[in-house]
Each structure stands twice: as C-alpha cells, then as structure tokens.
Amino acid sequence: MINLFEVNETNKMITQENLDVRTITLGISLLDCITDDLEQINENIYRKITTVASRLVETGEEIEKEYGIPIVNKRISVTPIALVGGSACRSSEDFVTIARTLDRAAQEVGVNFLGGYSALVSKGMTKADEYLIRSIPEALAQTERVCSSVNVGSTKCGIDMDAVRLLGEVIRKTAELTKEKDSLGCAKLVVFCNAPDDNPFMAGAFHGVTEADAVINVGVSGPGVVKHALTEVRGADFETLCETIKKTAFKVTRVGQLVAQEASARLGIPFGIIDLSLAPTPAIGDSVADILCEIGLEHAGAPGTTAALALLNDQVKKGGVMASSYVGGLSGAFIPVSEDQGMIDAVRAGALSLEKLEAMTCVCSVGLDMIAIPGDTKASTISGIIADEMAIGMVNQKTTAVRVIPVIGKGVGETVEFGGLLGYAPIMPVNSFSCDAFVGRRGRIPAPIHSFRN
Amino acid sequence: MKKTIITVVGKDTVGIIAKVCTYLAENNVNILDISQTIVQGFFNMMMVADATQSPKSGDQIAEELAAVGQEIGVVIRCQHEDIFNMMHRI
Numbered sequence: 396m397i398n399l400f401e402v403n404e405t406n407k408m409i410t411q412e413n414l415d416v417r418t419i420t421l422g423i424s425l426l427d428c429i430t431d432d433l434e435q436i437n438e439n440i441y442r443k444i445t446t447v448a449s450r451l452v453e454t455g456e457e458i459e460k461e462y463g464i465p466i467v468n469k470r471i472s473v474t475p476i477a478l479v480g481g482s483a484c485r486s487s488e489d490f491v492t493i494a495r496t497l498d499r500a501a502q503e504v505g506v507n508f509l510g511g512y513s514a515l516v517s518k519g520m521t522k523a524d525e526y527l528i529r530s531i532p533e534a535l536a537q538t539e540r541v542c543s544s545v546n547v548g549s550t551k552c553g554i555d556m557d558a559v560r561l562l563g564e565v566i567r568k569t570a571e572l573t574k575e576k577d578s579l580g581c582a583k584l585v586v587f588c589n590a591p592d593d594n595p596f597m598a599g600a601f602h603g604v605t606e607a608d609a610v611i612n613v614g615v616s617g618p619g620v621v622k623h624a625l626t627e628v629r630g631a632d633f634e635t636l637c638e639t640i641k642k643t644a645f646k647v648t649r650v651g652q653l654v655a656q657e658a659s660a661r662l663g664i665p666f667g668i669i670d671l672s673l674a675p676t677p678a679i680g681d682s683v684a685d686i687l688c689e690i691g692l693e694h695a696g697a698p699g700t701t702a703a704l705a706l707l708n709d710q711v712k713k714g715g716v717m718a719s720s721y722v723g724g725l726s727g728a729f730i731p732v733s734e735d736q737g738m739i740d741a742v743r744a745g746a747l748s749l750e751k752l753e754a755m756t757c758v759c760s761v762g763l764d765m766i767a768i769p770g771d772t773k774a775s776t777i778s779g780i781i782a783d784e785m786a787i788g789m790v791n792q793k794t795t796a797v798r799v800i801p802v803i804g805k806g807v808g809e810t811v812e813f814g815g816l817l818g819y820a821p822i823m824p825v826n827s828f829s830c831d832a833f834v835g836r837r838g839r840i841p842a843p844i845h846s847f848r849n
Numbered sequence: 850m851k852k853t854i855i856t857v858v859g860k861d862t863v864g865i866i867a868k869v870c871t872y873l874a875e876n877n878v879n880i881l882d883i884s885q886t887i888v889q890g891f892f893n894m895m896m897v898a899d900a901t902q903s904p905k906s907g908d909q910i911a912e913e914l915a916a917v918g919q920e921i922g923v924v925i926r927c928q929h930e931d932i933f934n935m936m937h938r939i
Contacts, residue, residue, distance in 0.1 A: 397930060398893045399884050401937040402856055406926060460908030463928035649935040 405646075409749035413619035414683040414848060416654045417674050417804040418468040419455050419522075422602035422610040422667065424480035425511075427472040427484065433521075437496040444509075445469065446498035447609050452505040454661045455533060458654055466654060467495040467676075467816075469503075471501060472600035473511035481523035487530035494534035494541050501540040508509050508583075510600035512543040515590070518552040520838065528533075528558065531565050535580035536572035542598035548588035548785040559785065560834050562586050563778030567801060570770065574803035577811045582730040582765065586781050588788030588795045591704075593668050594724040599761075599796055607803030610667035611659045612724060615651030616674040617643070619681045621711075625689040636690065637710045644671065644714030652719045660759055670724030671715030673707075675735035677818035683728050684737025695738055704728060705758035708795045725758025725794055733813060734765055738849040742821050749780075749823050757787050764798035767811045770803040777801065779830035781838075790843050852881065852930040853900045853907065855914065859923025861892040869896070869925065872917050876910065877903045892923065897930070 408414035437800055448471055455469040474477075476493055484490045494512055501509040501832065514533055531543050541695050545562060548554035566581055567588040574582035585599035592603020594712045595612035602610070624643040647669045659666035675683045684695035690703045708727045723747035730752065732738045739745040756762045762784050768777075781797045788795030806824055812819040855873075866883075873880060882897040884899060900910055911927040918925030 396882070396898070397854065397933040397937065399886070400852055402895050402933055403893070405933055405936050406856060457906075457908050460911050461906075461913065461929050462932040464932060646936045650932060653931055653935040701861070740898050 476512040477514035498538035534569040563774035613655035617647040640715035642711035648715040648718035668723030682737035694746035730764035
C-alpha cells in the first residue's frame with residue numbers, strides 16, 4: 396500500500412517543483428480530407444478536426460482533476476498540409492485559406508496551438524511544398540493558433556539547400572508581417588532536420604504520414620523536479636548524480652504514461668508515444684539551465700556546459716525509457732532561451748552565446764530554440780544558421796531544429812516579450828560575416844556516408 | 850477496486866478530520882485507512898478511501914473537497930491512487 400511519505404513526495408513535486416504533464420497532443424490524419432476542390436477540402440478539414448477532437452480539452456481537464464496533476468496544454472497536430480492541400484491549392488493564397496480553417500477548428504475545440512502547417516522537403520520541394528512554404532508568413536500573420544514547420548534535411552537524404560535559402564527569406568518575411576507583436580510569428584515556425592513523425596511539442600508538432608488515423612501523444616516535463624532532486628546530492632560523485640537524474644526521470648515519465656493511457660482509454664484513441672522531455676517554462680524553478688547550474692556551473696554556457704548537458708540528456712532518456720511502453724518524439728532536454736529563466740539570465744550575464752548554444756544542440760534533444768536575434772539580420776545569415784544546425788542533425792543522426800526570431804526594429808541588448816509560455820528574451824548578437832555565396836548555391840548537400848546502412 | 854487518496858495539509862486546528870469525514874459520509878465515500886502526523890505544528894493526514902459507491906465523479910469530489918479545505922484553512926487534495934502507484938511501484 397502507498398504510504399504517506401510517497402504521497403507527500405508526489406504532491407510536493409506537483410505543488411512546489413512544477414511537475415506537470417506539459418501536453419496531451421492529439422494527432423489527426425487529414426489524408427482522408429483530400430479533394431481537388433478548395434472549398435470542399437476546407438470543409439472536410441474543419442469537420443474532421445472538430446469531430447475527432449471534440450472531447451479532447453474536456454477529457455484532459457477531467458484527468459487533471461481526478462489525478463491532481465496539471466496538464467498544461469491540450470493540442471492538436473495534423474498531417475503536413477503541403478501533402479493534404481497539394482491538389483486543391485494552386486497558389487500560396489489557397490494554402491492560407493487552409494491555415495485559417497485550421498485556426499477556426501483549433502478555436503472551436505479550445506486548443507491553444509495546432510501544429511502541422513508543414514512541408515517535408517528534405518530532398519526536394521514539390522510545387523505544393525513551395526507554395527506552402529511561401530505562404531507561411533501570411534498564414535502565421537493571419538492566424539493565432541496555427542504552428543508551422545518545415546523539414547529540410549535528414550541523415551538519409553541530405554539537406555535541401557534551396558529550401559534552406561527560401562526559409563531564410565520566409566523567416567524574415569514572417570518577422571516583418573508580425574512586427575507589431577515583436578515578430579511573434581517566427582516563434583510559431585520551426586525548421587527541422589530529421590523531424591520525428593510523432594512529436595507532441597509545439598511549434599514543431601505534425602502528424603506524420605506513417606501514423607494511424609488518430610493518436611494520443613504525451614509530452615512530460617519536470618526540470619524543477621530534477622533540479623530539486625539534485626540539490627539533495629550536491630557535491631556527490633558522477634555515479635550518484637546520474638542515478639539521481641535517472642530515478643527522477645523515471646518517476647516523472649510514469650505520470651506521463653498514466654495520463655496518456657487514461658486519455659487514450661477515455662477518448663477511444665490509441666496511445667502513440669511519450670515524449671520524455673525536460674521542457675522548461677519561464678516560471679521560476681522550471682528551468683533546464685538551473686539543472687546545469689546545480690550540476691556545477693556558474694551559468695549555462697560556462698566551459699563544461701556541453702558535457703553537463705550531454706550527461707543530463709542521456710540520463711533523462713535512460714530513466715524515462717523504462718517508465719513508458721512507447722517512447723518517441725524529441726525526448727531529451729530542451730534548451731529554448733526565452734522559455735527558460737536560467738537561460739535568459741545566462742545570456743544577460745554574457746555567459747551564453749549563439750555559438751555555445753549551437754554546440755549544446757549537438758548533445759541535447761533539439762536545437763536552436765526561441766532565440767531572439769537582431770531585426771536587421773540578413774536572410775542569408777539566417778539560412779546559414781539553419782544550414783549549420785541541419786548539418787549537426789544530419790551527421791549526428793539526431794533531430795535538430797531552428798526557431799530564431801529576428802525582432803524587427805530591435806537590436807542587441809534590447810529585450811523582447813512574447814508572453815505566456817513563450818516567455819521573453821534578450822536579443823543575442825549574430826556573427827555578421829557574410830555567407831551569401833555559400834547560401835546562394837543551388838541544389839542540395841548529399842547525405843553523409845554513414846547513411847548507407849543497407 | 851480503485852481507491853482514492855485524500856491528503857490534508859495545513860495548520861492544525863479542531864475538527865479537521867470531522868469536517869472531511871462528514872463530507873465523505875454525506876457523499877457515500879467509504880474510508881478504508883487513515884494515517885496522520887503533526888510535523889512542526891502542521892497537520893498532515895492521508896486517507897485511503899473507496900469512492901466507487903459515491904453518486905459523484907472523482908473530479909467532482911476533488912473539487913468539493915478542495916472547497917471544504919478552503920473553508921477550514923487547509924489544503925485538501927483528492928487523487929486517484931494510480932498516480933502514486935505509477936510513480937512509486939514498478
């Protein structure tokens with residue numbers, strides 16, 4: 396029988412250390428909505444989402460109350476729209492109508508974000524892919540809840556540099572069109588290498604074509620819990636440090652597994668995966684950077700940061716894997732800047748640079764995330780940053796991503812406020828030497844030699 | 850049978866258990882076990898209960914108990930036992 400000590404431990408994690416289930420994300424396939432009629436496809440999409448997800452929010456809230464565990468977000472991911480809208484959309488404007496439909500559907504079912512305004516172009520772009528990518532700035536400016544992502548590379552296919560070049564321009568244009576809101580549109584756009592099909596976390600979530608008709612994916616969190624557990628073993632050796640992270644990750648992930656199973660049973664939708672990530676929020680004590688400090692760094696970014704993060708990421712996975720029947724998504728430690736108070740402090744203190752963040756992305760779960768850069772950063776420079784990050788993912792056979800926000804009208808040292816879970820960020824300097832001639836080349840970077848495993 | 854775990858934490862005062870038990874009796878929730886300690890003047894109680902015969906749903910009981918707690922100045926949480934089983938038992 397459960398004892399008072401165990402009950403108190405769990406409840407302390409929830410009430411004092413920010414333990415929560417970060418998101419229940421319902422993946423919905425829109426492949427059966429495809430027609431070549433624009434009006435019809437919009438109607439099909441609206442109907443499918445509002446039918447399948449009608450009870451998502453309500454069910455999430457029921458589980459939340461019954462088990463006493465906060466479930467912060469209920470969200471939806473859909474099939475990449477470039478595939479769904481390919482035959483109905485004959486221009487970028489046509490794609491924007493679908494973005495508006497997705498926004499309406501998201502509002503109707505009460506989710507705060509819907510991901511999947513996406514294209515998968517790791518080897519090349521179809522006409523539809525290109526229309527969709529070019530429509531992203533308008534789509535993100537005209538909608539509130541729609542999130543967009545583009546997969547431009549993979550270990551198997553290499554990197555589509557034409558798409559990388561185009562996205563530099565798209566990110567700039569998105570920033571311009573949403574400049575009234577500090578270029579917020581860019582916070583809803585992720586560029587990926589090796590994007591997983593089952594990621595529940597926004598803004599990069601989409602429902603891959605390898606997935607079933609509908610599926611429940613759950614993202615857990617709990618940097619505060621790990622940090623607190625580590626304060627108890629301050630100064631101990633690496634074995635103790637690693638064991639503590641592992642055990643804590645196990646406990647955190649078990650809660651996610653429970654919520655996923657319950658949500659799946661109550662909604663009658665199969666359980667997909669648990670994404671066992673340490674996802675920070677701007678709340679004090681909910682920070683991945685604080686864990687790095689607890690491991691022994693003055694600030695995230697100090698020498699030793701990459702090693703500490705590698706250790707943390709690995710132990711989180713080792714502890715979490717046994718706690719869940721299926722693990723997937725991005726799984727690991729997230730290092731967004733604006734969403735993590737400890738990271739913000741590190742940037743302010745001058746401890747953390749874009750280059751160090753890039754090194755950290757080699758060993759963490761994703762990539763350059765929620766980084767505000769000066770508004771006058773050139774499109775080709777953004778493409779260069781993307782290309783670097785994609786290369787790290789391609790060669791290391793891991794997911795990497797770029798979500799940078801060129802804040803129009805602001806420069807280094809100024810602060811930008813995105814609000815809510817997206818937080819706020821000091822604008823970081825970018826290396827201003829040119830990469831125009833490199834980015835200007837046509838075609839793609841071939842897949843690395845170790846992709847030929849057949 | 851799925852059990853419910855009720856925890857009460859707060860400043861010790863007269864009648865905390867009485868209040869909680871009255872609510873549970875009125876709503877046909879059977880108490881299976883109670884353990885209680887006072888740590889530095891703080892009241893700390895855990896109850897294991899069976900709410901399967903109650904006309905109310907788990908989330909409704911949790912909400913109403915939280916309100917009872919507010920009335921008497923303690924924090925009452927009512928949770929399905931599985932959240933603890935999952936975390937602490939393999």
